Amino acid sequence: MTENNIPGAMTMIKIDGGKVKLLRENQGLTQLYLATAVQVTTDTISRWENKRYPNIKKENGLNLAEALGVPLDELLESPTPDVSSPFNTCSHSTRFKKIWPLLLLAITIAAILGTFGYYLMVATTSIPLTAKRSLPVHCIKGQPFPVVITVTGAPTGSTALILKEELPENTTILKTLPGVNAAGLKNKKIKWLQKIEQSGVFSYLLTINDRKNENLLFDGSVAINNDSSNLLPITGDTEISLGIHHWADSNGDNIISDNEILTVYDRYSEIEELGLNIDLIEEIWLGSGYNWDQKTSSYEIFE
Amino acid sequence: MVPIQMVTTNFRPAAYNAIIKKILLQLFIFLTFLVFQHVAEAKNLISGQYVTSSGKEIILSLQILNPAPANLIVEQYLSPKNAVVSTSPKAKKRTSGKIKWLFRNTAVGRLSISIHLQSPLQGKIRGVVRYRDPVSGNFIESRISP
Numbered sequence A: 001m002t003e004n005n006i007p008g009a010m011t012m013i014k015i016d017g018g019k020v021k022l023l024r025e026n027q028g029l030t031q032l033y034l035a036t037a038v039q040v041t042t043d044t045i046s047r048w049e050n051k052r053y054p055n056i057k058k059e060n061g062l063n064l065a066e067a068l069g070v071p072l073d074e075l076l077e078s079p080t081p082d083v084s085s086p087f088n089t090c091s092h093s094t095r096f097k098k099i100w101p102l103l104l105l106a107i108t109i110a111a112i113l114g115t116f117g118y119y120l121m122v123a124t125t126s127i128p129l130t131a132k133r134s135l136p137v138h139c140i141k142g143q144p145f146p147v148v149i150t151v152t153g154a155p156t157g158s159t160a161l162i163l164k165e166e167l168p169e170n171t172t173i174l175k176t177l178p179g180v181n182a183a184g185l186k187n188k189k190i191k192w193l194q195k196i197e198q199s200g201v202f203s204y205l206l207t208i209n210d211r212k213n214e215n216l217l218f219d220g221s222v223a224i225n226n227d228s229s230n231l232l233p234i235t236g237d238t239e240i241s242l243g244i245h246h247w248a249d250s251n252g253d254n255i256i257s258d259n260e261i262l263t264v265y266d267r268y269s270e271i272e273e274l275g276l277n278i279d280l281i282e283e284i285w286l287g288s289g290y291n292w293d294q295k296t297s298s299y300e301i302f303e
Numbered sequence B: 001m002v003p004i005q006m007v008t009t010n011f012r013p014a015a016y017n018a019i020i021k022k023i024l025l026q027l028f029i030f031l032t033f034l035v036f037q038h039v040a041e042a043k044n045l046i047s048g049q050y051v052t053s054s055g056k057e058i059i060l061s062l063q064i065l066n067p068a069p070a071n072l073i074v075e076q077y078l079s080p081k082n083a084v085v086s087t088s089p090k091a092k093k094r095t096s097g098k099i100k101w102l103f104r105n106t107a108v109g110r111l112s113i114s115i116h117l118q119s120p121l122q123g124k125i126r127g128v129v130r131y132r133d134p135v136s137g138n139f140i141e142s143r144i145s146p
Helices: A017-026 A031-038 A042-050 A058-068 A086-125 A258-274 A278-286 B002-043
Strands: A012-014 A055-057 A130-134 A138-140 A145-152 A158-166 A171-177 A189-197 A199-208 A215-217 A219-224 A239-243 A289-293 A298-302 B046-054 B057-064 B071-077 B084-088 B093-095 B098-104 B109-117 B126-132 B139-144
Touching (some): A012 A058, A017 A042, A017 A058, A031 A058, A145 A158, A145 A258, A158 A199, A171 A189, A171 A258, A199 A258, A258 B098, A258 B126, A278 A298, B071 B109, B084 B098
Antiparallel strands (some): A145 A199, A158 A189, A171 A199, A189 A199, A215 A239, A289 A298, B046 B057, B057 B109, B071 B098, B071 B126, B084 B109, B093 B098, B126 B139
């Protein structure tokens, strides 16, 4: 729509500012000439020419067309842009010249963001690292029990990692596997710096010395290449309770059943050198039951 | 309007319901098949049979399939009237009427257990094999009869 007929108001039309400017310049006319012919100011002419489709009075439009020597229709806004038109080519090219630095900037920013996003995505997805802790349900004060952390890394190749384990208060580490030096054992913390092939098992033998808390909490993390941004928590068991049952007697029925001995062998065979005293567990399993004697700190095994 | 409404309300939901029911039924059958197949596979990791179950010697043969359970418990029940002279491999525990073995680091293949009795076998015998499924970690118990 290029003409607005509002009842009781003057008729307005939409003209093409670019066409007006081009026609004026082609004919060597000045803005002052057109302003005089149409009976408006030069500022108005300038505003019409610089706006893409200015709304002007129809009467002024007729005067403008007459001054430029063209029919009014030629000045009106084109409903669809004519690509072949020299006017449009000119205006598009001018606009493109104006916006190309912005376009270039936008493309550059998008490329940087895309690269960064891709890097982040690849960085996070290319580290299929998981660490899972396995704790017995319960243990006896002063009696050693194993803690096993199974780490799974990249399916192919080796993964260098740092595994940190924070131990509860009033505990003593008896042995770690793989072994760690003094620097790796500080303030109730174990720190392994190790390379694994696909997966690795990290374990330690621990005793709880005091019975201040019934339940003791474990916390730990795993990271690749000392990169704190890739720090992952160790999942799995986090809690162990103190009681009067052997750690291998998971259901606390004072019997080590076939299922329980098989679980011990299946789960802890790899870390027997930790000093699990498997012989004692087997002895309890072969018996008909056991009892923990707190006074003598020993197991009474029933035949 | 009325016929169109009847067509739209009667035809489409019924057709969709039938299709959904069919898909759900097929899915149920497929899942049931998968579950049973999984259980069957898990239970069939170790199969056993008595090579001899009479006379003075009892031989039990176990076939361990892949993936082999790492550890295995075998229990042999026999009448307390039978006096056991020896077993091969050596049993972990021998009580009246029950012999128990624990095998560690088992591998795929055949495992043979023999029991030598003082006198020909009296009464019935049966065996039990217990292990943990290496994939699921489930405790599995299977019985062996002559």
